[in-house]
Amino acid sequence: MEMTLRWYGTGYDSVTLEQIRQIPGVRGVITTLYDTLPGEIWTPERIAAMKDEVEASGLRVSGIESVNVHDAIKAGTAQRDEMIDHYIQTLENLGKADIHMVCYNFMPVFDWTRTELARKRPDGSTVLAYTQKAVDELNPEKMFASIGADTNGFILPGWEPERMDRIKELFELYRSVDEQQLFENLRIFLEAIMPVCDRYDINMAIHPDDPAWSVFGLPRIIINERNLQRMMKMVDNPHNGVTFCSGSYGTNLENDLPHMIRSLKGRIHFAHVRNLKFNTPDDFEESAHLSSDGSFDMYEIMKALFDIGFDGPIRPDHGRMIWGEKAMPGYGLYDRALGAAYLNGLWEAIVKSEGRVCD
Template structure:
């Protein structure tokens, strides 16, 4: 697989030189300074591509061209925003970038309650604690109707937890949940979050899904025309937050999306961590079933904690069999090669590494420390090198 690396631009403390030293050859990035729904100018795309190329690397995947909330709700200037999205697809295609990872998560992006969860090895990981989230939703945000979205036992635990939280604990939790995510185009406070929640109040799961399919019906033909593959990222976590609908959580959701607009340009990002946080998802089976429609892979692992909580695990630990997932993806690559496809290689990136060694205490984007991801990439590279030696019938 094509070994790639998420890079947040020139302000990223993990530099392009670091990426080369890690052994990745492809970059996954976006025009973060323009990622507010406007059309990306070709000259800006080419400028970013040239910067990456000057450092001996290739811009392999766009992650992401933002899907504006007005597009998800089909309100306000959504028509203009969809036209802008089409123009951005054309611009990245003209620059020679042919994979676009995007998501359709309402309001939130990936969400964690803890960005520095202590691990036994002395480093830290990302974690989602359902009890802490419930405490915020019920007793800090005080969202109307929240009591209907959490089990009674969880609410009782959350109330007890909330009573023990200091002001700094509460500030940390709020910052992690609504004020910070890398590469988000804007952040929220309680007032603005509640205003956005009101916008979604009447939008059901089925309504949001219809809006996604309507969006795809417009943009996928453009992507197919210019040779771009759209790869949707699953919801993270794969369950409702703040009462919002979630529509990319499992096998059934992925199947519905692929069949809504049948096209070689309409596919998925197999994020083993996001799908893996849902115990109903069999990641090996999904990697095999959706193989022809997987255009990008985020390889990371999570350990589920039994009550819906989970934390980011080492790449080869956790609840997903990363060896067998990788075997399934590489079997698909061989199938594409045998079919004569020039685009047979599936780009992958190590995702959400632990903060370890010299990255502990450093200013880094949580989940995107250098050494933790380097370790994960090295482990995944070892798996891939081993699989490369196997005969086709051994891949299963």
């Protein structure tokens, strides 16, 4: 596996490439063109400039997160074919730039949902958190307003101001889209892009819905093993794969994370590994990566990835805000660096216990 860190780009991220380069074992970044809108074609010039900046720091672009999917594709509107064509052109430009992994999601309206961005934990750190009771009592059009004061001045992925300004319009757009229709729209999208993925060996890694159940009545489909198997069978191509995010799948305690990993052998192209602490089944908060700090056995998650021969990029996911850091919630430097070191330590222990030699 290749340890990486997510990086939003100069001007958008409080963390620098120089800092990432100093985290032991981190070899690359998962990055994006953060100022591009869904449906906008990524030009070869912009991709090259981004790649040159990363490589000048001694790192590599290990993958893209995300090339966002336009709502016309997800909802299946008249503009769908045009937006798919734009997506294919972006993939071709990435492939020509020797970039071969793209993480994306197919979630309507909200890319992820949390009810708190800075819940204070007993140790004084703050974390992202979710409680179903708060969601049930909230008007979805007021969702961003309820958490906006805790963004630390950063634009949150999936919660961009121009998107939140259209929140009522977006809910109306998806009013007639149920789970079955969303699956069908995903099939159409994947069948259209697989030829360019085959041509340039681009692994598409769909990110799970977060949390892994319907929120505000919106359909959620990438939520469990059954639905993942359905997705892969309906477009049976090895480039049609998944981002295994332990934190997102783990929001649903019915998901057996190590078992899910083993059932997806050969189709996990990217991994996000993080921990959650459940206070009740309907209330969770994001913890340190350490197993004992949350509800997941991180050793067993990493062991399952090892057992299936996973050799793709992996990254620590959301971190706590610690040591007085002010950053995009979930994406500070310090706790994610600790997470990377911890996951690397687990991996080394697993590799050596199997009589292998670490890279």
